[in-house]
Amino acid sequence: MSVAERLRPTTPTRRWVGLVGAALGWFALYEVNLPLWDWLVYDLVGLDPSSQLGSGVHFFFYDSVKIALLLVGVIFLVTVLRSFMSVERTRAMLGGKREGVGNVMAAGLGVITPFCSCSAVPAFIGFVAAGVPLGVTMSFLIASPLVNEVAIGLLFGMFGLGPTLLYVGAGLGIAIVAGFVLGRLKLERWVEPFVFETRLGGQVIDPAAGLTWEDRIQMGVEEVGVILRKIWPYLLVGIALGAAIHGWAPQDFFTQYAGAGNPFAVLIAVLVAIPLYSNAAGVMPLVQALHDKGLPMGTLLAFMMAVVALSLPEMILLRRVLKPPLILTFVAVTGAGIIAVGYLFNAVLA
Amino acid sequence: MIIKILGSGCTNCVTLERITRQAVADLGIDAQFEKVTDYAAIMSYGIMSTPGLVVDEKVLLSGRVPTPAKVRELLEPLTS
Known part of the structure; x- marks a missing residue:
């Protein structure tokens, strides 16, 4: 038991x-x-x-x-x-929605729908089969990992309501805009052809029903x-690194290289974060320690978002339905959004 | 009884198979297991969230890993 x-x-x-x-x-x-x-x-x-x-x-x-x-x-x-939501319900709500309104809804639903990245492929096929436009589907797939419940909880506990709202707002904004841009680019030719031929059979099963x-x-x-x-394991490594930075790194070590004075700081933070495979829980203790050492919030949020939104395992999964040029475009557009948000926050909050 | 485990081979599907095999052993059911990893085949059952549990072509569960008790509860009426 x-x-x-x-x-x-x-x-x-x-x-x-x-x-x-x-x-x-x-x-x-x-x-x-x-x-x-x-x-x-x-x-x-x-x-x-x-x-x-x-x-x-x-x-x-x-x-x-x-x-x-x-x-x-x-x-x-x-x-x-x-548990009141499901991918199936989200799909029913998004079916037949136009771009624009659809992107906004998809990003919001991406946050509240329970979603495991291991279901990314059937969900993608299901959305496309229901007539959800490609860009709207991408808004969902970007928002779902980007606005992460673990990150929301930790940010709120460590930095309070303000940075948490900034994070959620920025994440939604990136998912809406990036999905819209990807939709406008008309990239359907880079979706694997079998996706358009696959049909959801019989009656769609809703796992949220009858709970x-x-x-x-x-x-x-x-x-x-x-x-x-x-x-x-990620959490312990993150906290240990955070503790090391907290106790041992010289006060001006990070601000000297990645502080507000370095115009490339956000760009570097995002580029470093993409290959780094961790999750919100592993990154947050680092973010807190670096914030204590004087790094600006925009740089840190950009770093965290790049870690959680752009992960290699998810790219490999999506490769089953998307051709490499579309995956690269997806990473580029989302990455650009995260970088823009980082600079914006650094400018606004400074 | 033919039991199909639907999913692309992620941890959830492995766990679901383990739990279901245990439930089958507990109930003394004679069952054959099949893994369905092909996405088109998974979706032909109307399933969008993996893992899925299909018994004799009927979908019993999808989208989450159930408890062993839940699986026993679902399988028991099908034994007769």
Whole structure:
């Protein structure tokens, strides 16, 4: 029996009591995290808060727990909310929509639809078969990884509401514009021909239909486990790097090379990020440490977006339905959007 | 009983197959397993989100990895 099955409540009252209890426990842990590590690292072990070792070690433990808590909360909430949506419903909503309106809807739906990149190919074929224009489909495929629930949760926890809204707005904007541009370029000839010949057979199955609250809550608990198991190595490496930067990198080291004074900083950050295979959870501790060292938010957001939106494994999957010139165009247009957003934020926020 | 696991070979499909094989063993069902990885074939079942579970040409599940209990629940009425 899995943990999620054992936690499955038997009555509705127990279910809500369990949920409220879990939420209270979560807030309690979140509140004691900072005093706990202050006490353990500085008082009990006796490391100096102003020393490199002290602040590095404190950052590592405090941040690991804080990020783990944020992830558990955010993934659970998002999974439960998203269980009301499905790729099938999104497809039905986008069918027959024109470009423009379609791009805006597709980007928004890309954020709220539960979507695994392993389903990218059938989803792509399904959209095209339903008459969703290529550019609108691309808006969905760009927004879905770019505006990422893990990134939203972590940004909100670390930087507050402002940067989080900037990130979501920028991600939606990039997905809308890039999808629209890709649609205008009329690139249908670079879609593998079998896509247009494949038909969805019979009745389309909607996985979101017929779920009970118990199912949704159980899905949330399971998804927390699945994602944490998948990302913890990235997370630990990210936090360790963040802690090293936090404790040891000289104050002006990064600002000297990648600070507001370097006009190529955003461009370099995006180019470095594309081959870097990580995810939002692995990148966020780095982003926080670099922000503390004085790097501008636009550069950091551009770096993070390039890491999550432009990943090699997804390109390889999409290669099954798209020919290389279209994949390259996709990377170029999306990358250009991310670079533009980075410069815009640096100029606006400076 | 012919059980088909639909999906391109990602982790989810492997997990679904493992869970289903376990459920089949638990219930003592005599079943043949088939993997369907061809996208056109997957979509001919009306499935857009993988993994999918098809038993005797009927779609039981798609788009998520179910719990072992859920699979047993779905397979049990089909045993007779």
